[in-house]
Amino acid sequence: MSRQAFYPHLSVDCVLIGFDEEGLKVLLVEKTQFEPGHTGTISKLPGDLIYEEEELDAAARRVLFDMTGMSSPHLEQFHTFGAPSRIKNPEDRAWVEAVSGQKIGRLVTVAYMAMLRISTKLRKLMESHKTRWVPVDDLPELAFDHRDIIDLALERVRSSVKKEPALIYDMLPAKFTALQLRRLNEEIHGKPMDVRNFHKKIASRPYIVPLDEKEEGVPHRAARYYRFDRKIYNRLYCRS
């Protein structure tokens, strides 16, 4: 193994995991193919090389803002991916060298993630930035090791929600239906839930508060809305 001087490049990548009425999704951007013989685009996570004097967290926030227009979600650093093989694909290497104007040897990336609700406003913002929300169970071919990065982020979502179930309500609208809550649970845990048991569970949770309000203009029977009451939740579980 060579012990001589070498200088890796360092990037950040952001995994935004969101939920809308259709399901659990991840935000992707397109990169143009650069190698001869490759045409069109391939999907990747929003990311960039860090600047010389830039803090890692600041680089992640910059990437998110530049590529999506978003400044709000709290990004959390979750893992650094540094396998020498992650830039072995000539097409990926050609792209990052073309975009950065630099010769790239090894590329190590610090990955950040956020969990959020895909609101209508957010969806519009994303469209104007040429990004797209893609269902996590229907991901296209991805550049670099971005598939591995997304897989680990989803694992972290699962373990975070197990540890702190209230996190799930950050991904739901203020008013949500039982179907939405069940579907989000199913997608996060990757397995179907019994509908009847799920309704019993909802009824037994005082912090899931039924509203006197139902869906409007839907082709099926209008479902009741619920809201999450954080005060009741915190009181029950002694969390601050």
Next chain:
Amino acid sequence: MSRQAFYPHLSVDCVLIGFDEEGLKVLLVEKTQFEPGHTGTISKLPGDLIYEEEELDAAARRVLFDMTGMSSPHLEQFHTFGAPSRIKNPEDRAWVEAVSGQKIGRLVTVAYMAMLRISTKLRKLMESHKTRWVPVDDLPELAFDHRDIIDLALERVRSSVKKEPALIYDMLPAKFTALQLRRLNEEIHGKPMDVRNFHKKIASRPYIVPLDEKEEGVPHRAARYYRFDRKIYNRLYCRS
């Protein structure tokens, strides 16, 4: 902010958090001071620059083995520290340049951690490697941002044990006293526990099994030994 090419150096650092009869400790090594006007040594975490074709996890295992002789504990990557200021101390910079034989600009480090029991065997191994176990509540001045790295590792120990209480028994001998278990709990959570309540708690936990065996050759009243029964624990909490 400069967007021109720059090449950070990349290192790994290992935080080993161990417990012995005296308390919770972290493993430190000494580095020689290099700047004129500085004499003696200063403490740091075991760490090194990564090699050109080396996986991050492999680099962490290499550092641990070379600096401590240990190959066993499972190291987990927990955070990457990359503040431009972390190498601003001229003494730290002089040292890393002297040791590596390289001019160092920015130094980003991927931090790994492990929780373990400091056995007699392990203590001897460490002594022969010029490393030392230092109480976490009595840390000396440390090089770089290693104090921040240790603080975050301790936070992670706390949240891991909250999430998975069985982890605490990995840090205890196979036979342990109630005092050892209480002290480890107190050190991890950073607050004293009521002795009587703690004994009630032990008695109510079927997986903390009292043994027909007591301490020997101690100046105080010999305390009973207990063992942790993982099978009972797993059965109770449906964990695998």
